[in-house]
Amino acid sequence: xxKQLREFLRLESAGxxxxxxxxxxxxxxxxTGLWPLYKSLLSIPLEIRIGExxxxxxxxxxxxxxxxxxxxxxxxxxxxxxxxxxxLSDPAQVMLPAVAAIGGVVVPALVFxxxxxxxxxxxxxxxxxxxxxxxxxxxxxxxxxxRVPPSLKLFLLTLAIIDDLVAxxxxxxxxxxxxxxLSLVIALVAYAAxxxxxxxxxxxxxxxxxxxxxxxxxVLKSGVHATIAGVLIAFTIPLKHPEGKExxxxxxxxxxxxxxxxxFILPVFAFANTGIPMEGMxxxxxxxxxxxxxxxxLFLGKQLGVFGFTWAAVKSGIAKLPSNVxxxxxxxxxxxxxxxxxxxxFISSLAFEEGATNLNADRLGILAGSFASALVGMVVLYFxxxxxxxxxxDKAIEExxx
Numbered sequence: 001x002x003k004q005l006r007e008f009l010r011l012e013s014a015g016x017x018x019x020x021x022x023x024x025x026x027x028x029x030x031x032t033g034l035w036p037l038y039k040s041l042l043s044i045p046l047e048i049r050i051g052e053x054x055x056x057x058x059x060x061x062x063x064x065x066x067x068x069x070x071x072x073x074x075x076x077x078x079x080x081x082x083x084x085x086x087x088l089s090d091p092a093q094v095m096l097p098a099v100a101a102i103g104g105v106v107v108p109a110l111v112f113x114x115x116x117x118x119x120x121x122x123x124x125x126x127x128x129x130x131x132x133x134x135x136x137x138x139x140x141x142x143x144x145x146x147r148v149p150p151s152l153k154l155f156l157l158t159l160a161i162i163d164d165l166v167a168x169x170x171x172x173x174x175x176x177x178x179x180x181x182l183s184l185v186i187a188l189v190a191y192a193a194x195x196x197x198x199x200x201x202x203x204x205x206x207x208x209x210x211x212x213x214x215x216x217x218x219v220l221k222s223g224v225h226a227t228i229a230g231v232l233i234a235f236t237i238p239l240k241h242p243e244g245k246e247x248x249x250x251x252x253x254x255x256x257x258x259x260x261x262x263x264f265i266l267p268v269f270a271f272a273n274t275g276i277p278m279e280g281m282x283x284x285x286x287x288x289x290x291x292x293x294x295x296x297x298l299f300l301g302k303q304l305g306v307f308g309f310t311w312a313a314v315k316s317g318i319a320k321l322p323s324n325v326x327x328x329x330x331x332x333x334x335x336x337x338x339x340x341x342x343x344x345x346f347i348s349s350l351a352f353e354e355g356a357t358n359l360n361a362d363r364l365g366i367l368a369g370s371f372a373s374a375l376v377g378m379v380v381l382y383f384x385x386x387x388x389x390x391x392x393x394d395k396a397i398e399e400x401x402x
Contacts, residue, residue: 017139019342022267023274023367030275038275055217063272064349067265069216069230074261075164076234077254082161084239094162096310096319097155101162103309104337105130108301115293122290125351125362127170129297129369131343134160136370137336140378147385151322152329159306159337167343168231175350176224183222187229190215194236203238205249225350266342273345274367276360290358291365294344298369299376302338307331332381338373340366 029038047056057065083089108129116122137156141148193211202208212233219229234250241247286292310330313319321330344366352359 018263018267019133019136019139019270022270026271026273026275027278031278035275035277042272053217055220060272063269064346065220065226068269068346069227070257071230071261071265071269072168072227073230073234074254074257075161075168076231077237077250077257079161079165079231080235080237081239081250081254082158094158096313096322097158098162099313099319100155100306100310100334101159101166103305103307104132104159104163104302105166105305107305107308108297111301111304112293112297115289115296119289122293122358125290125294125348127167127174128344128348128351128362128366129294129301129340130163130170131167131340131347132160132163132302132337133339133341133343133370134164136339136341136374140336140339140374141381143378144381144385147388148381149322149324149329149388152325152333155322155325156333156336163337164343167347168228171225171347171350172228175347176228179223180221183218184224187215187218187222187224190218191232191236194233198236198238201238201242203241203247203249205237205253208233208237208249269346270342273349274363276363276367281360281364285361286364286368288361291361291368294362294365295369295372298338298340298344298366299335299372300338302340302373303331303334306337307334310334326384328384329381332377332384334377335373335380336377338377339370341370344370 026038029035042058042060044059045056046059046062047054049056109126112126112129113123116126134157137160138153141153141156190211194208194215197207197211212229215233216226216229220226237250237253239248239250241249245251286295307330310321311327314321321327345363348359348362348366352362
C-alpha cells in the first residue's frame with residue numbers, strides 16, 4: 001500500500017507540471033499567428049460509422065467526451081478500491097474529509113450564486129467553482145518537500161475522491177439533456193452484462209472492454225454525459241482475484257492507466273480547453289459577475305467551505321484533525337482546494353457550448369481563481385511548515401494506517 005500511494009502521488013505531482021506546460025502552450029498558440037491553426041485542429045471532424053449507427057464529432061468533443069471518459073473511468077477505479085479497502089472503507093477516517101468536501105462544494109456554489117443570482121444564463125455555470133484539481137494541488141504540495149505531513153496528503157486525496165464523486169453526481173443530474181430512451185435501454189442492457197460478469201467472477205478484462213464500449217456509445221447517444229459511463233463501468237471491474245492482489249484486474253488496470261491519464265489525457269484536455277484569446281480581455285472582463293463569481297468561488301468559497309466545515313466538525317467533536325497537522329497547515333490546504341482547473345474547465349464545457357460569448361471569460365475566471373489559490377496556498381503552507389522537521393514518508397504513511 002505504501003508503494004502504491006507513493007507512486008500515485010508521484011504521478012499526480014508530475015502530471016500537474018505537465019498541465020501547466022500544456023496550458024501555457026495553448027495560451028501562446030492562441031495569442032499568436034497560430035490561432036487559426038489551433039481552431040482548425042480542434043474542429044477537425046472525426047466519425048465512426050457502423051451501418052446506420054454513427055458518432056460524428058469535432059476533435060474537441062472527442063477529447064472532452066472520449067478521452068475524459070477514460071479519466072473518469074480511472075476515478076471510478078480509485079473510488080471502488082478506496083471504498084472496499086482504502087481510506088473510504090473506514091467511516092472514522094473518512095468523516096473529516098467528507099465534511100470538508102461538502103463544504104467545498106456548497107460554499108463556492110453559494111458564492112457564485114451571490115454574484116450571478118437572477119441571470120438565468122450565467123447560473124448554468126453554478127457548479128464550475130465546486131471542483132478541485134488533485135493533480136495541481138498535489139503538484140503544489142510536492143514543491144514544499146518532505147516537511148508536508150503524509151497525513152495531510154492523505155486528507156487531500158480522500159477529500160478529492162469525495163469531491164470527484166460529487167462532481168460526477170452534478171454532471172449526471174444537471175448537465176444531461178435531450179434524453180433518448182432507446183439509447184438508455186441499450187446502455188442499461190450493456191451494464192447488466194457487465195454486472196453479471198462481475199457476479200460470475202469473470203477476470204478477463206477483454207469482455208469488460210467490449211460491453212463497456214457498447215455502454216459508452218449508448219450513453220453518449222442518450223443525452224447523459226458519456227463520462228458517467230466511465231465511472232459506472234469502473235465499478236464492475238473486479239478488485240479481488242483468487243490468486244491474490246498481484247493478479248487483481250482493477251489494481252493492474254489502475255496502475256496501467258495512471259501514466260496515460262497523467263501524462264497524456266489531462267495535458268491534451270488542458271491544451272484543448274485553455275486556449276483563451278486575450279484580445280479584448282482586460283480587468284473589466286474578469287470583474288464582470290460571471291468570471292468574477294467563478295474566481296471568487298474558487299479562491300474564497302473553497303477555502304471558507306473546506307476550512308469552515310473542518311473547523312466545525314473538529315470543534316463539535318465528530319472528527320479530529322489528521323496526525324501532525326495543525327490549523328495553519330489545514331488552512332493552507334483549504335486554500336489549495338481552490339485550484340479547480342481541469343475539473344472546472346470540464347464542467348464549464350458542459351455548461352456552455354463551445355463558441356459561447358461568455359465561455360472564454362469564464363475560463364479566465366477559472367485560471368485567475370486557480371492560480372490565486374495555488375500561490376496563496378503555497379505561501380501559507382510554506383510558513384506553516386518551515387519550522388517542521390523533515391518527515392520520513394514511508395514511516396509516516398505506515399503510522400497513519402495507509
